[in-house]
Amino acid sequence: MKDLQEILKITREVGWGAAKLLRSYYHGTAQNPNLDVQYKQNEPVTVADVAVSEYILSQLQAAFGNEEFGYISEETYKSQQGKNSAELVWIIDPLDGTRDFIDKTGEYAIHIALVQDTRPILAVVAIPEAEKIYYATKGGGTFVETVDGSRPLKMAADKPMEDLTLVVSRSHRNERLEYLLKNLPCQKQKAIGSVGCKVTAIVEQQADIYISLSGKSAPKDWDMAAPELILTEAGGKFTHFDGKPLEYNTGDINQWGGLLASSSQDHEILCQKAEQTLAEFVAK
Template identity: 60%
Template sequence: MTDTLSQQIPTNLQNILEIARPIAWGASDILRSYYRGEPKTGDLNIEEKKGGPVTAADLAVNHYIVAHLQQAIDDEDFGYLTEETYDPRTGKLPQSWVWIIDPLDGTRDFIDKTGEYAIHIALTYQGKLVLALVAIPEAEKLYYATLGGGTFVETADGSNTQLQVSTRSNLEDLTLVASRTHRDDRFDALLKRLSLTKQKLVGSVGCKVTNILEQNADVYISLSGKSAPKDWDMAAPELILTEAGGKFTHVDGTPLRYNHGDVSQWGCLIASNGHCHDTLCSEAEKLLAELDKD
């Protein structure tokens, strides 16, 4: 592989996407079998850890994705940054190409049987997102995007449809998609002061962003507190959103960074359909400054 991104995208990304799509579908099948308690997969073996619960399903799907990618793409230029194998002592991975993987986004929703869980698979080149897949197993849908290639949704029957975010541009018309549980008083205070009265409660980041892609919502806000979302929470959802016309940035408008040593995405992150993004960021930044003074 050469070191010029522009030379890689036209051919190699499409080839890699053709490899990754069936892997994402296979991972979805594994998660659904665990979700339904099918005998062949066994017990969930739930462990409560510092960062949240981990199940046998998380570990099985992580192994499946990484093993199949490594088998199909036997190239030392590719690194793997996954939720289940990440070691903070490792720091930034040295490879030019890095897979960022969350085998089960929304583990709590998976355990609680809300159906709102997802699989995230993203590929970066020198820290830049270039390919992403977000699978929603219970909906039997796979959302995928390549840099400059748009966002598509594939259904179980094999049909593919290109997606675009909504064109809603007035703040009062926008619907915010938010978590049921990952929120605190500061976050609730921010939402109360923003001009976003319509809210939709959805689990997992992948499900939230795909709601924006399906035009069922327009805005998602993440505000870190004692902890923060990680690279694998945001990477794949970011690219499928931006390639469909949306925006995903820090509240000050700066882009998200990946594989730079600290996997925590601290601060306030805003994802939107893009039409009011700058206004939303400006308003949220001002309100957060006021809340921090109180």
């Protein structure tokens, strides 16, 4: 395997290139700016999703090949069902927050993660409209990069529980999640689009907690793998409610159950409270 820092350097360059391409669609300056929205499993897909997916895959495959590395992208996953047998697997979301992209909120992101043995070891999350790239390697910390250079990010986890701010979706809401949010000790909320934007808001200390609750469907590996490493390498925690770590490339791309990401020293207590509250909801 190439040196992880060498892989990171190339991945950051791919992230910047993908962000530039995606912005050209967002601002209508692409060669074919018509977004041509289609729906798969009730989720919107645009030509931008497909174009950026093709760009990221072609760049990574040109740099790293197919022998050591496998590739799982949201836009190509259906053609490669099951667990990827490579030891190192790229997990890619070319456009996280397609609804926000279409609705022009600016809150969309690009996720690129490298997973080894079900856990991420490298991550890049690009926020095109902020012209920022967040990157992390396992044990190497989290950094944010702009045109002015890079700086490390480390979160302080010292707020009382009732002062914590939950970052929530504008869509993807249901009765169980509403009940849970209403009954947690922290009641401040901030609505932000994509998972990448939510997690980087926590890393930038503009929010403190993000909760994902699967229902009929669940978030996918590509929604969580890159943001998770960005958060945990900055000092946060991202687990299932029962404290188990998330796993990727297991053969099931769905991240079922309750997931909680936080910068809080009370992460375990919040997980327990979330589990208890959901049990109460079921018993109602």
